[in-house]
Amino acid sequence: MERPSPSDVLTARVRSLASVLPAHAVFAERTAAWLWGVDASSMGVGRADRPIELAVPAGRASPDIPGCRTRGGHLPAEDVTYLDGVRVTTRERTALDCARWLPRLEAIAALDQFLRAGTDAALLRRRMRLLTGETHARRLREVLTLADAGAMLPGETYTRIRVMDAGLPRPRTQIPVPSSGRPRFFLDMGYEDHLTAVEYDGEEFHTARAHCRRDAARRTWIREHHGWEIIVVTKEDVLFNPAPFLETLTTILMHRGWSPAPARLDRIAAKLTRLRRHRPP
Numbered sequence: 406m407e408r409p410s411p412s413d414v415l416t417a418r419v420r421s422l423a424s425v426l427p428a429h430a431v432f433a434e435r436t437a438a439w440l441w442g443v444d445a446s447s448m449g450v451g452r453a454d455r456p457i458e459l460a461v462p463a464g465r466a467s468p469d470i471p472g473c474r475t476r477g478g479h480l481p482a483e484d485v486t487y488l489d490g491v492r493v494t495t496r497e498r499t500a501l502d503c504a505r506w507l508p509r510l511e512a513i514a515a516l517d518q519f520l521r522a523g524t525d526a527a528l529l530r531r532r533m534r535l536l537t538g539e540t541h542a543r544r545l546r547e548v549l550t551l552a553d554a555g556a557m558l559p560g561e562t563y564t565r566i567r568v569m570d571a572g573l574p575r576p577r578t579q580i581p582v583p584s585s586g587r588p589r590f591f592l593d594m595g596y597e598d599h600l601t602a603v604e605y606d607g608e609e610f611h612t613a614r615a616h617c618r619r620d621a622a623r624r625t626w627i628r629e630h631h632g633w634e635i636i637v638v639t640k641e642d643v644l645f646n647p648a649p650f651l652e653t654l655t656t657i658l659m660h661r662g663w664s665p666a667p668a669r670l671d672r673i674a675a676k677l678t679r680l681r682r683h684r685p686p
Contacts, residue, residue: 415439418457422470423491426459430468430475431485431492433460434506437499438515440488442522444559445503445515460494460502476506479539497532500524504548505541512544513551514562520554555579560605561593563643568594568603571651571680572665572673573658576603582627590623592635599661600633603654608640634661648680 419432419440431437436458438445446455456474461467467475484498494502496519503515520526530549536542551569555578556562569575576594580602583589595602606620627633634657638650655673659665665673 418472419491422457422473425470426492427466427468428492429465430459430461431480431494432458433476433494433499434458434502435515437493438503438519440491440493441496441499441519443499443515443518445507445511445518447508447511479536496524497528500529501532501536501545504545504552505536505539509548510563510566511559512548513566514556514559516548516552517554517556517562518559520552521556526552526554553578555594557593558605558607560607560640560643564603564605564638565594567643567647567651568654571647571655571676572669573651573655574663582631582633584630590627592627592633595633595635596658596663599658599663600631601654601657601661602633602635603650604635604637605643606637606639648677651680652677 415436416439419436423432432440435445435455456472457470459468459473459475460480461475461477462480463477465477467477480494484495485492486495487493493499500516500519503519504512506512507515516529526549533542533545533549536545551566553562553565556565557579561578565576565578574596576596578594580592580595580597581590582592592602593604604620604624624635624637628635636650636654636657642650655677
């Protein structure tokens with residue numbers, strides 16, 4: 406018998422719990438994101454393995470249900486809605502809660518996906534002001550500033566933030582590469598002025614031989630016809646050993662005309678030294 410997928414397991418758990426939750430408890434955070442079509446699970450933790458997240462208004466009792474984690478706080482009625490018969494935080498409130506409560510890289514990745522799915526960034530900024538004074542509310546400004554709807558995979562988000570945290574310029578996402586005046590291909594992220602790009606190869610989409618062949622052919626065509634230098638990274642590079650690709654990117658950019666101030670270059674070098682000594686978890 407075929408085992409159910411993690412997404413099917415999570416959906417079944419939500420449906421089972423929905424009928425027994427008290428009326429004041431709603432699905433929130435990662436769980437609500439999943440219901441809205443955004444996978445905010447960690448790159449290292451499966452959807453089926455994480456607790457179901459719930460939210461309750463401040464002062465209301467938290468339901469004692471195994472496998473659930475409940476967070477209390479400011480939860481006005483306008484932040485709650487029904488989605489396929491299930492009480493859940495609204496799309497905008499869910500995006501903001503993920504930005505507030507998830508670990509930093511995961512928070513930005515989740516917000517990237519919400520923006521890519523059509524969530525209005527301007528509306529999120531207005532809603533952010535209503536959470537002033539709430540726990541982690543000050544963090545929202547940074548996450549909203551760093552978010553980018555161009556990330557197609559969480560791994561692309563992680564890659565972009567690693568680049569920026571190292572002190573390198575913010576890369577543009579989904580760069581069109583034209584042929585006969587029309588976009589033929591898109592590069593994950595990079596710097597058009599220096600014809601330098603970084604692409605993230607995720608396990609799910611790039612391990613099949615057909616995908617690998619297409620990617621190799623695409624990158625070869627872009628290099629030969631447009632002169633781009635393309636650095637390819639994987640989950641291992643981004644999560645566990647980012648220093649080598651960041652050092653390579655810095656070197657290529659400088660060879661291609663990027664001229665940072667000496668103080669900035671010193672900060673980049675110091676960051677790379679720390680990353681080589683202490684690989685991030």
